[in-house]
Every structure is written in C-alpha cells, then in structure tokens.
Amino acid sequence: MTTLATTLNGPHRRVREDVLHPLEGLSFWYLASAAFFSALVVWALFAWGCQIFLGIGVAGIRRPVFWGLYIVNFVFWIGISHAGTLISAILRLTDAGWRKPVTRAAEAITVFALMIGGMFPLIHLGRVWLFYWLIPYPNDRLLWPNFRSPLVWDMTAIFTYITGSVLYLYLPLIPDLAEMASRSQGWKSRVYRLLSIGWTGSDRQWHSLERAMKLMAAMILAVAVSVHSVVSYDFSMSIAPMWHSTIFAPYFVAGAIFSGIAALILVMFALRKFLNLGRYLRPVHFHNLSKLLLLMCLVWLYFSASEHLTVWYGNEHIEMAVFNARVHGEYAPYFWLMVACNFLIPFILLGIRRLRTLGTIAVSSVAVLIGMWLERFLIVIPTLSYSALPAAWGPYEASWVELSITAGTFAAMALFYMIFAKIFPIIAIWEYDEDVSAS
Amino acid sequence: MSEQLVPVSEIQSTDDNVPRWGMAIDLDRCTGCEACVVACHVENNIPVATEDEAAMGRSSHWIRIDRYYEGTFPDIKVKYRPVLCQQCDDAPCEPVCPVYATYQNAEGLNVQVYNRCVGTRYCANNCPYQVRVFNWFDPEWPEPLELQLNPDVSVRPGGVMEKCTFCVQRIQRGKLDAQAEDRKVGDGDIQPACVQGCPAEAMAFGDLTDPESKVSQWAGVGRSTQLLGELGTKPKVFYLEKSD
Amino acid sequence: MDRRNFFKLVGTASGGALTGACGKQAQELIPLLVPATEIVPGAEEWHPSVCSSCAAGCGTIVRVMQAERKIEVEGETVRQPIAAIKKIEGNPLDPVSGGRLCARGQAAVQGLYHPDRLTGPRRRAGARGSGDFELVDWETALSEVAAVLAGVDRRRIVYLTSAGMGTGSATAARFLDSIGAPPATTIGVNDFTVERRASQLAFGWDGLPVYEIQDATYVLSIGADFLGGWASPVFYSRRFGHMRRGRPGIRGKLVHAESRFSQTAWSADRWLPVAPGGEHALAMAIGHVIVSDKLRESDQAGESLRQAFVATDFSAACKASGLEEKRIRDVARELASSMSPLVLAGASIVRPGSSRAVTAANELNLLLGNIGAKGGVMPPASLPGGLTAERPAYRPLEEQIGKAEVVMIDGVNPLYAAPWLAGSLAKVELVISFAGFLDDSAAHADWILPDHHELEASAGVIPLMSPTPALTGAPAFVKPLHETRATPDVLVDLARRLDAAIEPVTLDSAYASLHGQGTDEESTPADFIDQARRQGGWWERERPADAHRTRTEPLGDWDPPVSDPAYPFAFQPYPTLQFGFGGESHLPWLQQLPDPASSAVWNLPVEVDPATAEQLDVRNGDTLRVISPSGELEAPVYVNPAAIPGVVSMPIGQGHGTFGRYASGQGANPLSIVDPVPEQETGVPAFGATRVRLEKGTTKQRLVQYAAVDRQPHPHR
C-alpha cells in the first residue's frame, strides 16, 4: 500500500479522482439545496423553541394520545439507523466482497439517523430542561433514575449505540483521512492529519485496524439488535392493548433492518446520481441489496401477520378495539397503505425478476420507507387512541409544531449527509484499493 | 365488570401502624351528579381547560363519570361510575417512570411527585384507567380567581403529570392534627374532597387494613368489584355494583 | 395572662404580611397595613354559611384562609392580605345538606372571585342591551335612583325576584310595602308555583310536600328530576342514598316516569318514558289500577277521589301517557304491594296541565295511605315568625310589566330565563338591576346596583324544603371584594331617601324572632342568637303535624296529545344539574363539567333520538336548526340513544348574550324559541309545550364532548 496518489495508475488513480472530486468546490446547486435544508432545520428548531417556551401543549398530543409523532419519528429513525451498522457489520463479518463501496455510506446513515432519532425522546419531554435527571449521577438528594423503566434502558442503549457506531464509522475512515491529509494543503491538511490520529500505514497499524474493525463489527451487531429490542420494550413492557406483545422485539429489529436497507438504497441512488459514482455503486450492489430488501419484506409480512392474526383470533375485546381501528376503522387507510407499501409494492416489483430494475428498486425503497413510517405510526397512535376504557377514547391530530419538527429532521438528515459527503470520501478508498489489488 | 380479584383482606401494610388508604364507591347510591368532580377541582387547584383546549381532549379532571348507554329505547339503561386514580397496589404507571416521579408509598398511595416529573407521559400511556392528567401549559387564573387556590396544594407547572392524590394534603393534615392532639387517626377523620361532598353518600374512604373501617366493610360485601381487575393492577378503589 | 399568650393573642389579631408563596414580582410589592384581617398564613377557619345557588338553601361551611390580593392604593400597587374563601362544604348540622353539597354549590366560590364581577354601581351610557355602562359612586347612584322613584307611580313598580326566601326577600317586602309598591313577584320559571298549587289542591298544604323517600321501599316519581336539576337535589340525593343502601337488608326501588332520560331516570331501576304532558294520564291510570283492583286499603282518600280514579278510562289514559298498559299495570301492582310505597311528584318541565298532573300524582299517595307515615309524604315545615308570610309569588307578568314604570330585578335573570318578557321590559321607563354580573337582564338595565356575592353577605335563608322548620344563616365573615352593596342595605337606603324609613330584616333579627318558638331548651335571646350564628342556622327538631285535607272540587281532565304536522316534534327545554336555569353558566368549573346526557362541555346540544337523526341525516356535532312558531335557534346535535322518538330536548344553560367571559356568546338558549302558554291552574309560563320542526343547520357549531363514546362497544363488559 502506498500513500501517494500521484504514483498510482489505473483503477487506483481513477477511484481517487472520482471519489475525491466531489469534495472540491461548492456548486450552486449544492449551496442552494444546503440552504433549503438548513431553512427547514431552522424552522424546526423554531418550532421546538416555541414548544419549550410556550409549553408542550403547542404540539397536537393530548389525552389519551400522550405520545404522538415524536415517538413515531423516534422509532422510525432508530430503525433507519440499522442501515449502516447492521448491514455493513453483517456484510463485513461475512466478508461479502461487494459491500466495499457501500459500507461507509451505510455507516454514515447510522450515525446521523441516531443523532436525529436520539433527539426525539428529548423533544417529546414535557420539561426538556430537566432531561439530565434520566442520567444516573450522584446528587445530594440521593435520587437516582428508575432502572426499572424501559426509558432508562432506552437511553442506555442509545448512548451505547451512538458511541459504538461513531467509532465504527470512524475506524475505517482513518486511512482515508491520512490520505486526505497528504492530498490537501493548509488548515485542511492539519485537520485531516489531526483526525487521522497519526496514521502512517505501518503494518502494525493495519493489523490493529483490522482487529478493531472485526471486533467492532461483532459488537455493533449485538448492540444494534439490542437497541431496537429495547426500543420495542418501550411499548411491549406496558399493558396497553396491542403493545403488550411478545414478538415486538424481533418484529422491531426486522422492521428496522427493512427500513434501513431501503434508506441505504435510496442514499446510494442519490450518491450515484449526484456524485457520479456509477462506476462504484454498480447495479450489482442495488440488486444485491434489493434481494435483501425482498427478504426483509417477507420477514416483515410474517411478523406483521403473526401480530394481527393472534390478536384477531384471540378476540380479546380491549385489543380488538385497537385491531378494528387499524384494520377497518379510522386508521384503516393508513393500515392498507402500509400493507401496500411494505408488502405489495416491494414484493411485486422485486419478486418478479422481469420487473426488477434500478427504477423499481428505487420505487420499492421509497414505498418501504413510507410504509415503515406508517407502521410506526400505526403502532403508536391507535393503541393510545383506543385504551382499555372506551369513555377515555380520543383522536389525535398532529399540530404544525410536530409536522415542522418531523420535516426538519428529514431535512437535517439530508443536510448532515451533504456536509459529510463534502468533507469525507463517501467510498472507502483503501477498501476499494484492496479490492482492486486482490482482483 | 370483573370479579374482585384481590380480596380486601389481602391488602396488607408493612407495619401495623401504617394504614393502607382505599376507597369504596357504592354505585347503587351514586346518581352521577358530578358533585365529586367539582369538589375535586375546588380542592386541588386543577386548572380549567378552555373550550379550545377541551376540544383537543385536554380537559383536566382527576375524577370523572364514565357513562355508557346500554340497550335501546325504551328499555335503555345507562351504566355510569366515577373513575378516579385507582391507587393500584401493582400500579402499571409506577415502574415505567424513568425518574421515580410516581411510586407507591408505605400507605398505599400512588404518589405523583410533581417537581420530579420531567414529562415523558409514559405513566399516562400505561394507565389502563386513563386517570392521569397532563399539564400541557403553565396554568393561569385570571385575577382574582387565584385567590381561591388552595394553599395546601401546589400549583403544578406545565409539562408535569398529575392525578388524583386521594387528597394527600388532607391525609397529611389529618395525621398531623392527630399527632398534635396525641391521638390516632380515626375512621372518617380524613375524607378526600369527593367523598366529603358526595350528596348521595356513595363514597367511603379509609384504612383498608382496619377491618372495622367503613371502607373495609363496604369493600368486603358481595357486590364489590374492581375496575379492570383482570389486568392484575390490584386497585384500591372498590366499586359496589348496582343490583336489584 | 403571661407574655407568651399575650403575643399569641396579638398574633391572631394581626395579619402576617410577607409570607405565602408568591412570585418574584409580587415580592417587590409593598404590603399595605390592614389591621382588619384576622387570619394568618397556613391557618384555616371554618364559617357556617348558606348556599344561594338555588332555592334549596343548603347549609354550608366555608373554609377561609389567608391570601394576598394586589390592589392599587394611591397610585402604587400593594399586596393586601385578605381572608379568602377556599372551599365550601355542606354543614353537617344542617338538615337539608347534611354535610353534603352538589356541583353548583361547590362551584359557588368561583362566582365570588370571578374576574368579571361588577365592581361598583353603573349607569347606562349607551343603548339598552349594548352593555355600555359608566361607573358611578354609590351616593350618585342612590340619589339619582331615589329621585326617579320619588316621581313615579309607586303602584307601577314591579319587583322581580327569585323563589328564594329569607331575610333578603323579607326586607324587599318591607321596602315595597313602605313605598306603596305591590309585593315582589317571581318570573314564573323555576319558582315551583306549580308544585305549590298541586300541594294545595291535593293535600290542602301551603308549600311543597316533603317526600320521605329514605324510608320508602318503593318510590314512583312522576315528572320531577329530583336527583338532577329539580328543587333540592342534595336533600333528595342523601335520602335516595339512604333508601338504596342505608338500611340493612332493605333496598328501596325507584321507578321514574319522565319524558326525558334524566339524572333520576339514570339512577332508577326502571324508567317509564312518558309522553310529554302524559304525566297526568299516567297518574290516573295507576290510580285506576290501584282502586279498581283494590290493591291497597287506605282511609286517607275520600270516596269522591276514589271514584274519580275508578271512572278513568284506563286504556285511554295509557294511550295518552304513551306507555304500554302492561307496564303501567305492573308498576301499579308493585307500588301498591310494596311495604312503604311513595309517589314523588313535580314538574321539572312545566306544561299547560302540570298542576293537575302533579296533583293527580300526589293524590296517589292518598290512595296508598302514606300521608304522615314513615316513608310517606310529610307536610311542609313552615317557619314560625313573620318571615314566611312574605313569600314572593307569581303574578301574570307581561301585563304587569306592560303597565310598569319601574322594574327592579333582584336575583333573577328574566331576559334569559323568561326571554318572552323582553318586549314588554324594553318599554319600561326605568329598569334597575341588582345583579353582581353584567348578565342578559343587567345589560338591559338603566342602573346596576350590584349586590354582594352570597358569600360576602349576611343572610338568612328558609330552605325550599326541609323536614323540620328551618332558617339557615350566613353571617358575613369576609370583607366584600369590590365596591358592592348588599341589596337589603340598598333598599333600606332607598326607602330612607323616599322618606319611608324601614328596618332591614337582619339575620340576627330573624333569629331573634324565632327565640322561644321552637322546642329548644330555655336560653337567653343572646345565647340563642349566638348559638344559631355559630352552628349556621336554627333548626327545629319537631316535625309539623300531618293534618291534611283532600280535594272536593273536581280536577280537570288531562290535556289531549297535540299533533301538528307543521311542527312535528315536541320541544322540551330542561334545567340541568350544572346550570339550573342558567344562573351558574358564568362559572368555568361548571362550563367544563361534562353534561350528564351528552358529555358536552362549554356548549350544550339539542338532543334528538337516533331514528330522527337518521332521517335528518345528522350525527353528533352536526348543526341542527330548531324552528318553533315563535323563533328559531341553531345548536349542535347530540343523538341521544335514550331520547323519546319525536321529542326534542335541550338543556338550559347556554345562550347567554352577556354573562361574564366564560358564558357570553356560548351556544343557544332553548327558552328563546319557547312560546309560553300559561299553565292552566297557575298562569305561569309553560315552557315545555312548544312544538318545533327540525332542519339541518347552516352555521358551524362546536360540540366538544368529554367522553366521545356513548356505548361500550363490548356489551359483555
């Protein structure tokens, strides 16, 4: 392995040109879209500010739907975060060669989705300025958080996960950072150099990096599974109808992987289109991922059907109220749209080989993201809307605050990604080098 | 409604001298007149929800009358009952609070600590009775309405969960009064506002560990049931069903 | 006295100033020296009082604690420690409330501290009804009013008042007498004229009978929502509770006949959905069964009375009542075969034949022979002394007001509760209101001389009904919050200015007049008054004798059912348990109290049965236009599963033009479209006899229901 790009030729040189080219300069469209997304984010922050200063009541949550879009988004984004770690870790551990151009894009999704998702439990607090009471710290009142509460588990899990996934993103970045340092001048070079924490590319360093990455991949896999299980416990540990379910943990994990793959495919499409990386993000990557998506689509169907079948067959009246609301009540349009998005569209478009093209893969991924968001919505809202005593039933309607914040988080995702792709090579150059050298 | 799953005699306190507060409501006496609802508002500084807020489902009632029509005209009946915090022995709201803002104290009260609450609202989701009330905003009383506020009860800020306390301020005052006069708290000395006001005398409050107390006597009769008792929440509010 | 106790005494006599939780802003305010307050932070006092929210006159006890009020003095804002009322409970010694209190009574304290109270006398500045008034001082107000009164024909003064009786009504009577004006009159709504007349006809009693339901084993109640908005709900709720579960091994049964599924119908074991106006026929049919089937021996009913029942055409009566023959027969048998049967009668909704209906229902008690018996009917307890004689009674008003030069309005809101008087009232030269709020009627007044809130005033009240003679008293114990004046004091002042000096009937003088009248132990007058003041009233222990006489003159027939193809629905406005006849609509606690029938808050719907709703294609929350020959209104609809088909009900309480920020402009007033036919025996407006047609509404009205679900979807629960 060499460090100087100038001495390279062939594919090694081209990858550097292709991958590092987007890092240079700021086009008009880049700035325009960055401004647009920033505006949305600023608007969302304003909405949040209103909520803090005027009271949480400016949101649409109400009795009995005490949890609304914030928790829907929380679960959704934590699910999206499974794109990276889980997919890249699985592929890394199984040493799937085609993974290499995909992993960094996936890992970056994880970190940003977690940052966004992790904000929602805070946004949703009635008194967010006291959030630190959830953190165990010694105090003279001798008060501790309640470790029996799934919310505390949640916080622990998410902290662990975000720490792990930042490391997991960072480790494979180090060689590239060193290279970036050598290829740039002035303060940029110094920053990249600092971030590369003294990487020289010695054998010892490569050896350590390999070991660290293997270890992290194994650990992050376990953490990722546990995180979404714990997220599911927020619901399944309570006795609310259709939340109190034993399959929620694997159901949530499967759903998370499902939506994560869809998000990854979409991001790859964007990179391919906007950064002209078609040479690296090749159809085979999309086809391979779409097969995974199809698999998860069936797994999702299996879980979802199990969930609804058992409730329907059991015919327990409190649960049936929620079931009816979902399947043929006021939430039925969302429900059937979810079934279409999560099952019918991907199953038909991806299951029939003739129909499976890059275009239909993109359509399926969009459908799955919509469908999975709806699934979270349908898990959170109808249950709360139809609690055990009919006298306390009530509807839910999101206010402009929740909608703004929701929109803002999608904008934030795009913005984070744009900035990331402007600063760091979105494809792991050294992994690609390895690949080319090996072939 | 479900059978009474926890016999009154099973409600034990840790210490002989510590009561376990409970309530019994005789639905055969109750007329659904809502005097308890207003009594509770007056006593507990519960903010008034405006029409707009009420339309959003943000009415604050610590006690409410659930009513359902049964049958069709002319053989129609209405089933109604006052529903307040059931002060469950195995309260589903308690374990889920991440900051211990709600917990069971030694006297069997399901305590809500306002100043500790950060407002996750998890407890309200997990309460099958939906008796928890959230403060969506800081409460306001146009002058001089605030002169009526009960100084024995805090005014809860926005972002905080609240609910029926069994009028814990009256319990504390009652205990301190008894302590000052060097006597024990007698049955009926302490009455929550709803119980005291009830025109049909349909509510009884007292120590469930004392077999002689009015509430134990009432809760022990055959008509006694618990609301959603099958969920295993072990409510300490007993309903004496209507019967001919 | 040692030094310590000396200090203690002083401590209770002077207020601590700077304590109590208050914000930082308040911290900077300078406290004012107020030696009058005798209450310290954290200490509570309980004072006896009496509730004036309705005529029932429940004795109460009132919790008083220290609070701080911000006021302007000499241009600076200062904090003034005051004795503030925190809570009202029933007075356990009082035979009416027995330590209990209803929703309206509980909420009364909110009227005292209501932000929209009138703070002083006002003179009209704009057009009548515009609500445009200027604040004047009392001297100006009283001198100008007196000047006008001096110039009018005193016989043309109409003094409108409520059915409540006590020192206030007695003082008003003295005032009117002294200036040569006719006695005060009620407005014919919510004044129990019908029930009084029926009591007179059936038993020869002057006043409302007292029904001993607590000792009855079977109660048939006809027409009176006695657990809801009728008469004395706390009194009867207590008795109801006792009837149900207060006697070991005995559970009294309640069967309720009313044209509405009221609170009483909820609580009853069986509801008889009698057709509107069918109560008379029902009573006759039941009496017919009892007498003809010889179900019960009784010597209380005279032969002519028995014959009247026998002569009734049973099937015609059943048809007129709208109930099946079998149902009526079953009830009659159960009633007559029960150990202590009782028929409770009244007219929550007054119709043209209500007096006769209540009379006939009352007379069933004669057939059952329960007058004066345990669990039967007791005669009214009249108070000894001079207070009772001055009861305000109803006299046909439209004619009177049409001739009047001056109308004085005290304690009622005729433009809301009797809106048909608006036309004649508008022509009156001078309208004086004593309202504490700018209500519908006060807005049309020329002068508003605001009365104290009931909790600030000293008053004695004679309960509407009590088991024994009673005078419940409220000595004044907090300082008035605003520049208001007690109406009796104002009347005395006006009389003085009109050179007709009168003595007010004070609480103490009323107590003094009762000294030695009862079966109390001997005490000095001073001790007697002192004890009455401290316990909150004077209550005789002995019941009145149960002498009664039966009717000799024949009672007219029941009104035949009306049908009118142009107006196919019967329309019945009804008093609610939260607002009564709209007198408490300004209290936010009651506005947000779910209406029992519809669970509506902040607005009240018009109730129709499901079939009618389907025909009209309306659902809960849609707007309905209710059109009567004399007007129309729009209100949200509530499809009441228990509504009688063809009968449209609407709770009274909303539709105030102006009544404080919480009631003004909310909803519609059902009485506003009522065509008040005179009740046949008494002439009071029968507000329950209007017929209407229904159309889909055009405006958007909001129906906020606290509980959106009317039925449990799972019948096995």
Add this chain to the structure above:
Amino acid sequence: MLAAPRPRLSSSRLLAVSLSVVAGGLLWGQQQPIEFPHDKHVAAGVDCIDCHSGADVRSAATIPSINKCMLCHERLANEGPGVKLLIEFWNRKREVPWQRVYRFERAANVKFRHAPHIRAKIECSACHGNVAAMTVAQKAVEHTMGTCVSCHRQTQASDDCAVCHF
C-alpha cells in the same frame, strides 16, 4: 430529644453556600428596609416564637406585622434610628416591606409545615442558623432538598416524597 443536626461542612459546601448567599443577595435585593437587630431582641429575652408566632402550631412561621412591633415600640425603646424608621412606616399606615430570607422556590412544590418540626424538637437554628447572633437575618443554611433529606434521614423522619411534595 434529637440533637439539632448541623449541615455537614466541607469547603466546597461552604463555597457554594457563600456564593449563593452573595448571589441571592444580589438577585433579590436582600437589603432589608430596616436593619432589624435580631441579636438585641433575643438578648432582651424575646423568643423566636413570640414574634414569629404560629410556628409551633401552624404551617407558617409568619413575619410579624407592624402592629406587633408597635405593641412594644410604641412605648419602649423608640429612640434608635431603626425604630424611627419603623415609626415612620407606622405613621404612613404601611407594613414594613421585609424581604424574605428563606423560601422554597415555587417549582419545588414543597408544602413545608413548621409545627411538626417544632413538635419534633428541631431547634430553629437547625434550619435558620444562629439568628440570635445576627443583626439582620442572613441565609445561613441552604434550604435545598439535600439539607432536608439528610436531616430527615439522620432523625429517622419520613423520607417519603409525599410527606413534603404535594
């Protein structure tokens, strides 16, 4: 009888206390309208409870009204500059705008009652410092929940939240 528990004194605590005293003084304008000498009154044999009456039987200890001051000062010791100020307030028919030294913030939702503490024979100085040695009362003890809880635990009083917070 229970010994009056002293707050544990550590340097960090001292610093915190002194800082908050200073901050509190700045924030709240701790300047009292009259330099009231507690020490003189105590030396003259007046008990805390003589002026702060009600503390032993009720929830509030109360700050005395000017009426009470004038009970003595109308005749006795009416020469000093402080008393002159007092009499000026009296003549203007105003209360003395004393500034509170101790309070629980509203957000704490604490319903503190003096009476049970005095019944439990907790000295006034346990929570208020040695006011007898002060002129103008200074905040000597931080009324934080830590202070309350540690004392409650030491004296085996209840540490149930619902005893104070409702």
